[in-house]
Amino acid sequence: MPEISFILLGAAILAVWWPVRTSIAPWAVLSTLALSFALAGGTVAPVALPGLALLLLASHASVHYLPKAGPWAAGVLALILALHVWPGFHPITIVANVVLSPGTRAFTLSAGFDKAAAGLILLAFFGQRIKSGLELRRISVLMLTFSAFASISTLGLAWLTEFVRPDPKWPAFAESFLAINLLFTCIAEECFFRGLIQEKLHQYFSLQGKLIPVMLSALLFGAAHLPGGVQYATLAVIAGLSYAWAYAHTRRIEAAIFAHFVVNSTHFLGFSYPGLGS
Numbered sequence: 001m002p003e004i005s006f007i008l009l010g011a012a013i014l015a016v017w018w019p020v021r022t023s024i025a026p027w028a029v030l031s032t033l034a035l036s037f038a039l040a041g042g043t044v045a046p047v048a049l050p051g052l053a054l055l056l057l058a059s060h061a062s063v064h065y066l067p068k069a070g071p072w073a074a075g076v077l078a079l080i081l082a083l084h085v086w087p088g089f090h091p092i093t094i095v096a097n098v099v100l101s102p103g104t105r106a107f108t109l110s111a112g113f114d115k116a117a118a119g120l121i122l123l124a125f126f127g128q129r130i131k132s133g134l135e136l137r138r139i140s141v142l143m144l145t146f147s148a149f150a151s152i153s154t155l156g157l158a159w160l161t162e163f164v165r166p167d168p169k170w171p172a173f174a175e176s177f178l179a180i181n182l183l184f185t186c187i188a189e190e191c192f193f194r195g196l197i198q199e200k201l202h203q204y205f206s207l208q209g210k211l212i213p214v215m216l217s218a219l220l221f222g223a224a225h226l227p228g229g230v231q232y233a234t235l236a237v238i239a240g241l242s243y244a245w246a247y248a249h250t251r252r253i254e255a256a257i258f259a260h261f262v263v264n265s266t267h268f269l270g271f272s273y274p275g276l277g278s
Contacts, residue, residue: 002041002092006111008034010183013120017129027124031117044113048088051081052117059125071126075196081118082188089114094176101167104272109173111180119188127195127253139250146255147262150242154263155271158235164271178265186260193221193240194247194256202248214244232275239263 012030038044055077062070091112099106158164201213222237246255
């Protein structure tokens, strides 16, 4: 049953892009079903519900009633959920303490309902999304360019500084990793750092151009990765600059999500993951 809740939550995230207008958004229906299964399966406890409700209310108010204060309230609540501070959420573990290759550090792959649900809400209310196939074709070259640059610059520097080394592989749980990373990590993080934070910075610094929002967004992204060490946080800043520029040039959340996912999947499949042991 916990697995069903995450499958439904992933479907809800994808349903945000559903192009047909309906009286009730498909993502809302699917996320309600996901939450019901999560409550029944013990992945989410009742004490967690106020956190999700407050984020939903703050996001809704940001669009309809409080365009200035609402987004920051939503941002704080989303951060609390993403950092697993709000009680009542119990992540499921896919693999624990696995070492993918000799000399690499062990890591655990898990999925948390709190961060994924926060990403869903931010995507639905704050993610400026591609509106047509014509628009997708128009910015596709930019998306590919920034993704390639992000991968080369970030992983190239990681290799030069001996944080990783080339290590092509396809682990047995690769499909699970890629799905969780895209739906529950990349979308959540990009909707927070780019769709919410950077978009508001673009509005505040509209007369100063793109540089300040890009730099601040990337630095905040790096700061969020400081628990992994200074070297890891520095690499996150380098990657974050590419994601931020991709968003600044397109103002579409898909560009940042795609670049982020390309870097993460290339790192996982082509290099030491999560990094070389000390």
